[in-house]
Amino acid sequence: MPLHSLLPLITTTHTLFLIFSLLRSPTFSTAHYNPSPSTPSPLISEWESARATYYAGTNPRDIVGGACGYGDLDKAGYGKATVGLSTALFSKGQICGACYEVRCVEDLRNCIPAFEKIALWKAGNMAIQYRRMRCRKEGGIRFAIDGSGVFISVLVSNVAGAGDVVGLKVKGSQTGWLPMSRNWGQNWILNANLKNQPLSFEVTTSDGAILMSYNVAPKSWKIGQTFDGKQFD
DSSP: OOBOSOBSOOOSSSEEEEEOSOOOOOOOOOSOBOOOTTSOOSOOOOOEEEEEEEOOOSSGGGGSOOTTSOOSHHHHTOTTOEEEEBHHHHGGGTTTTOEEEEEEOSOGGGOOOOGGGTSOGGGOSEEEEEEEEOBOOSSOOEEEEEEETTEEEEEEEOOOBTOOEEEEEEEOTTSOOEEOEEEETTEEEEEOOOTTSOEEEEEEETTSBEEEEEEEEOTTOOTTOEEEOOOOO
């Protein structure tokens, strides 16, 4: 199965390529609800079998970028515990932001405390297991604003709970809630003139949870700025 490049990016250390030999997508609720600590998580799945191999980038530019749009993962709050995924699981970028637990199995002689965290790089292609987990994040959801004129682009990151955003809406002080479209990864776009208006955001994750953050960006917001909103429990 071909590997999709960079989720969220290929780093020079601690990188896994996961080659999924068995993929059963978790079943998510589509009901809209407000998550709370007492709400059971539908995201913790059973262990699935897969294969992993080691990759090390040779170009310093490999430490930033990626098919999710997060850029430098250290600055974005994700660190280097990241993987490159098969096309099947990457799902054209929709899975960006989701969290998985990975462990090595079978030949435990290659396992030690991405690849060098759970295995020796010389192990080559090895058997692993993975399962979907809820994401734990510090601080609020981040909204990085880009665009020009009547075009606005928003990169959503640092999302707890399900982690992967499936819907984003923006609201200015002079508009109602405007649905944004996924451009690529977790970059969302909209053709609208929202200048000189404070911006609010509504985030929907793959488990159906919805979170609204009002007046995240002040009236004086500028292209290139990043703002923090609320966070899922």
